[in-house]
Amino acid sequence: MTSRTATAIVSSVTVTSAMFLIPSVTEAALGEQTLRPGMEHADVAALQEKLTETGHYTSRIDGTYDRPTIQAVRQFQKEHQLTADGITGAETFAALLGKTAEAPAEYITDQSAKKLNPQNTLSPNTSSIDVKHLQTALGKIGFYEPEHATGRYGATTEKAVKRYQQARGLTSDGIAGSTTIQRLNDEIVLSPTMQTASATSTIIRLWNEGSHVKDLQRSLKNAGHYSGGITGIYGPKSEAAVKSLQQANGLVVDGIAGPNTFNALKKTTPSTSTGGASGASPSSASSGLIRLWSEGSHVTSLQKNLRSLGFYNGGVTGIFGPKSQQALKAFQQSAGITVDGIAGPQTQRAIEQKEAAKKEPAPDTPTAGASSTSTSTPSMLRLWATGSAVRTLQEDLKRLGHYSGGASGTLGPKTEAGVKDFQRAMGLTVDGIAGPKTLQAVQSAKDTSSNTSETPGSSAGSGNSGGGSTGQTSDGMLRLWSSGEAVKTLQENLKRLGHYSGGISGTLGPKTEEALKAFQRTAGITVDGIAGPQTQRAISGAPSGGNTGSADVLLKPGTRSDSVRELQDRLKAAGFFSGQSTGYYGDVTKKAVTDFQKKWSLVSDGLVTQKTWEKLEEVSSIYLEDAVKPDNSSGSGSFNAINLIADASELIGIPYLWGGTTTSGFDCSGFIQYVFKQNGKNLPRTAAEQYNASTSVSEPRVGDLVFFETYRPGPSHNGIYIGGGQFIHSGSSTGVTIASMSSSYWSERYLGARRLK
Numbered sequence: 125m126t127s128r129t130a131t132a133i134v135s136s137v138t139v140t141s142a143m144f145l146i147p148s149v150t151e152a153a154l155g156e157q158t159l160r161p162g163m164e165h166a167d168v169a170a171l172q173e174k175l176t177e178t179g180h181y182t183s184r185i186d187g188t189y190d191r192p193t194i195q196a197v198r199q200f201q202k203e204h205q206l207t208a209d210g211i212t213g214a215e216t217f218a219a220l221l222g223k224t225a226e227a228p229a230e231y232i233t234d235q236s237a238k239k240l241n242p243q244n245t246l247s248p249n250t251s252s253i254d255v256k257h258l259q260t261a262l263g264k265i266g267f268y269e270p271e272h273a274t275g276r277y278g279a280t281t282e283k284a285v286k287r288y289q290q291a292r293g294l295t296s297d298g299i300a301g302s303t304t305i306q307r308l309n310d311e312i313v314l315s316p317t318m319q320t321a322s323a324t325s326t327i328i329r330l331w332n333e334g335s336h337v338k339d340l341q342r343s344l345k346n347a348g349h350y351s352g353g354i355t356g357i358y359g360p361k362s363e364a365a366v367k368s369l370q371q372a373n374g375l376v377v378d379g380i381a382g383p384n385t386f387n388a389l390k391k392t393t394p395s396t397s398t399g400g401a402s403g404a405s406p407s408s409a410s411s412g413l414i415r416l417w418s419e420g421s422h423v424t425s426l427q428k429n430l431r432s433l434g435f436y437n438g439g440v441t442g443i444f445g446p447k448s449q450q451a452l453k454a455f456q457q458s459a460g461i462t463v464d465g466i467a468g469p470q471t472q473r474a475i476e477q478k479e480a481a482k483k484e485p486a487p488d489t490p491t492a493g494a495s496s497t498s499t500s501t502p503s504m505l506r507l508w509a510t511g512s513a514v515r516t517l518q519e520d521l522k523r524l525g526h527y528s529g530g531a532s533g534t535l536g537p538k539t540e541a542g543v544k545d546f547q548r549a550m551g552l553t554v555d556g557i558a559g560p561k562t563l564q565a566v567q568s569a570k571d572t573s574s575n576t577s578e579t580p581g582s583s584a585g586s587g588n589s590g591g592g593s594t595g596q597t598s599d600g601m602l603r604l605w606s607s608g609e610a611v612k613t614l615q616e617n618l619k620r621l622g623h624y625s626g627g628i629s630g631t632l633g634p635k636t637e638e639a640l641k642a643f644q645r646t647a648g649i650t651v652d653g654i655a656g657p658q659t660q661r662a663i664s665g666a667p668s669g670g671n672t673g674s675a676d677v678l679l680k681p682g683t684r685s686d687s688v689r690e691l692q693d694r695l696k697a698a699g700f701f702s703g704q705s706t707g708y709y710g711d712v713t714k715k716a717v718t719d720f721q722k723k724w725s726l727v728s729d730g731l732v733t734q735k736t737w738e739k740l741e742e743v744s745s746i747y748l749e750d751a752v753k754p755d756n757s758s759g760s761g762s763f764n765a766i767n768l769i770a771d772a773s774e775l776i777g778i779p780y781l782w783g784g785t786t787t788s789g790f791d792c793s794g795f796i797q798y799v800f801k802q803n804g805k806n807l808p809r810t811a812a813e814q815y816n817a818s819t820s821v822s823e824p825r826v827g828d829l830v831f832f833e834t835y836r837p838g839p840s841h842n843g844i845y846i847g848g849g850q851f852i853h854s855g856s857s858t859g860v861t862i863a864s865m866s867s868s869y870w871s872e873r874y875l876g877a878r879r880l881k
Contacts, residue, residue: 159212163189164438164445166417170355171212174220175200177359185361186446187353187417221333239309246300248282251275258300261308262288266329287330328366328381332358340381343389344369345415353417414467418444426467429475430455434504437511447508454506505558509535517558520566521546525603525654528634602655607631614655617663618643622683622709627868646682678836679732683709686856687835691732693782694744695720705782737836741810764803765827772799772844772852772860779859785809792841795854796829799844805880815839815878824877830865832873839875 159168168187175181181196194210201208204219212220240246246258256275262268268284282298289296292307300308328340337358344350349372350365363379370377373388414426423444430436435458436451449465456463459474467475505514514535521527526549527542535543540556547554550565558566602611611632618624623646624639632640637653644651647662655663679691688709695701700723701716714730721728724739732740775798781789785798793811800807808817815831815838824830824845831839843853846862854860863870 158214159189161189161194161210164441164447165189165443166353166355168193169353169417170357171197171220173353173355173357173359173361178220185352188446240300240305242302242305242309244305245302246277246305248277248279248298250277255281258305258308259284265308265311266327266332267291269333291330327383328358330358330360330363330379337362340389341365345417347389348413351416414444414472416444416446416449416465423448426452426472426475429479433475433478435506437509450508504560505535505563507535507537507540507556514539517563517566518542520570522605524566524569525605528604602632602660604632604634604637604653611636614640614660614663621663621677622679622685622687625685625687627872629868642682642684646680677731677733678737679709681709681711681714681730685835688713689856690782690835691717691737691740694740697744697783698740734836741812765825768799768803768827769844769846769852771802772846775799775860776852776862777860778854780854780856782856784854790854790860791856792843792854795860796842796844800880807880811839811842814842818878818880821877821879828877828879830877831875832870833875834873841873845877 159165159171164187166187168189169185171189172181172183172185172187172193175193175196176185178200180200181193183192197212197216198208198210200206200220201210201216204216206215206219240254240257240261244254246252246255253275255277256273258277259268259273259275259281262281262284263273265288267288268281285300285304286296286298288294288308289298289304294304294307328337333356335356338354338356340358341350341352341354341356341362344362344365345354347369349368350362352361352365358381366381366385367377367379369375369389370379370385375384375388414423419442421442424440424442426444427436427438427440427442427448430448430451431438431440433455435455436448438447438451444467452467452471453463453465455461455475456465456471459471459478461471461474505517510533512533515531515533517535518527518529518531518533518539521539521542522529522531524546526546527539529538529542535558543558543562544554544556546552546566546569547556547562550562550569552562552565602614607630609630612628612630614632615624615626615628615630615636618636618639619626619628621643623642624636626635626639632655640655640659641651641653643649643663644653644659647659649659649662679685679688684707686707689705689707691709692701692703692705692707692713695713695716696705698720700720701713703712717732717736718728718730720726720740720743721730721736724743726736726739727733772795775787775790775795778787779789780791781794782791783794784790785794787798790798793809793814796811796814797807797809807814811831814829818829821828826845826847828845829842830845830851832841832843833839834841841853843851843863845851849865850862851865852860852862855863865871865874
């Protein structure tokens with residue numbers, strides 16, 4: 125006898141640690157502070173740019189330490205055997221900037237470049253003094269930081285060689301062969317004094333780093349050619365800005381910032397400061413413009429004004445990051461100004477005028493009753509607003525049936541959609557912004573439905589008891605999250621009509637709402653998921669065809685459920701349906717049902733009543749009998765319940781198949797029959813027959829059968845009790861699996877336990 129055995133496999137991973145040289149403030153733009161999730165800063169943009177270079181980051185470089193950034197950092201940390209915590213600290217910076225101790229200290233000598241031997245090919249994963257000379261030579265012409273020359277041919281060196289080869293039109297394989305070395309030797313001879321950019325004779329090329337690069341980026345930003353972060357890394361974005369400047373000034377467009385480029389830049393931007401140490405924004409001194417990553421007191425003032433006007437809810441940092449820019453764009457859109465996220469003279473004047481007007485008494489100021497915290501509650505709640513006012517709005521929208529998310533206190537896209545839905549229902553301008561009119565309408569709607577309570581039995585005192593319904597509003601509507609007796613009745617009716625398969629909970633949740641929409645769709649009513657008077661009348665009067673009582677209808681056209689799939693399977697077995705069992709009760713299924721009814725002299729209206737179902741079950745069961753027939757001779761034999769459960773557990777994961785009795789697929793009773801057959805017990809084929817072949821017991825014990833009433837009255841589903849309030853069965857949507865008898869679905873449908881006779 126077999127049994128399921130769980131085997132735990134424990135993997136042991138040995139992590140090799142490495143020593144890192146921590147970069148100083150002057151060595152690079154990165155590494156000056158620990159960067160953490162949630163930060164918004166130019167250094168984060170530099171981090172993202174560096175991670176983009178390494179191939180770990182593919183999202184937008186926006187300076188926000190968000191989920192994609194965290195994932196990229198973690199992936200990088202894992203690859204470099206660092207603690208994968210998603211926080212960019214000193215060790216991560218060191219690895220990212222290639223400052224690993226790749227070679228013994230004796231390789232680190234002077235930084236002077238020496239000619240290399242073209243006959244000596246240098247390849248990755250080697251260490252030698254020649255490698256160090258290669259690194260120094262590459263550093264002299266801007267492809268490698270010479271102070272990082274270690275003599276170890278690692279990934280950083282390989283990338284530098286590849287970049288050099290690409291720039292010179294050589295085969296880009298990352299190997300310093302004779303052709304690459306000879307070309308490099310020629311350039312060293314031609315440029316004996318070229319160093320890593322200093323003061324006035326600076327030449328800055330792609331991937332140079334340092335304070336001189338920061339100065340260049342600030343100047344380019346002042347001149348309007350650069351909108352990126354002041355990172356100190358001369359990446360593709362900085363190079364493109366230099367090319368833009370060169371093209372505008374009639375220079376050779378090569379992206380290399382040399383003397384001519386610096387002279388043109390000096391003429392373009394009036395001298396304000398050389399190093400940006402004055403504290404003024406690099407973008408404001410000469411032009412008065414505030415752009416992305418501008419910094420200074422004027423940015424602080426702008427953030428305060430945008431916050432006062434209800435467009436900004438972030439921190440007053442003095443740094444014009446993406447969040448500030450988004451707020452500015454929102455203001456520009458509302459003021460009818462070109463939306464570019466740049467605070468120029470026109471935008472700044474408009475903000476000042478709005479601020480001045482705001483200080484005067486306004487005739488449309490919301491009344492005190494609109495908010496209990498009028499002094500602190502923002503007059504407008506927009507996308508990405510946060511705080512208690514947003515939380516209150518979410519709770520109100522949820523109560524009114526326009527929002528189904530959590531009360532997080534952040535106005536995200538889902539909340540915005542809820543605001544729009546409410547505005548649409550109230551005939552307001554649909555913009556997703558909760559301004560004074562919208563907030564007042566929410567309050568009014570709340571007051572109108574103040575008799576609605578989440579707790580059954582509580583009185584709201586509005587006089588509209590509605591027969592005990594706690595979720596029915598004064599207009600008789602049942603919406604998402606309504607609760608009470610009226611909702612219970614609605615769920616029972618929807619279940620009776622075949623549109624709802626959940627529990628009778630008395631709360632109109634998403635599943636009930638979906639069932640309501642399905643009914644409205646089939647009844648030709650506006651599909652909004654709200655049970656208003658028209659929908660409620662239609663439900664109470666459905667179906668209206670033939671002489672069939674509505675309470676007798678199990679399934680009808682328009683229904684989509686597992687029960688319909690079983691109906692189609694049974695019709696197929698009886699020879700009346702030849703299509704695919706889709707679970708949707710369409711015209712083809714209706715015709716098959718009508719033909720079956722005509723054949724057996726039933727009311728041929730295409731509706732599956734109790735009589736129709738019983739006859740179909742009787743007829744189709746004839747075709748479902750397999751070679752295993754009930755054998756009463758072994759019916760009194762005993763079996764080992766533990767072995768029975770072990771065999772049943774071996775079948776977990778086998779898919780559900782209506783009519784299935786083999787390991788290719790089981791239906792519920794086919795699974796029971798198969799498992800008991802394996803243990804010497806032959807049972808009848810259907811759940812109803814197995815019910816009759818067993819005796820009722822008050823409490824189940826391991827090995828007993830447990831029966832449930834699902835799509836029709838009587839035993840229509842069963843499983844084997846395995847103890848601990850659980851049973852194993854073949855579910856139509858799960859296949860063979862273990863389920864809890866205390867779950868809301870099964871506990872409501874439980875008929876009882878039975879033991880074989």
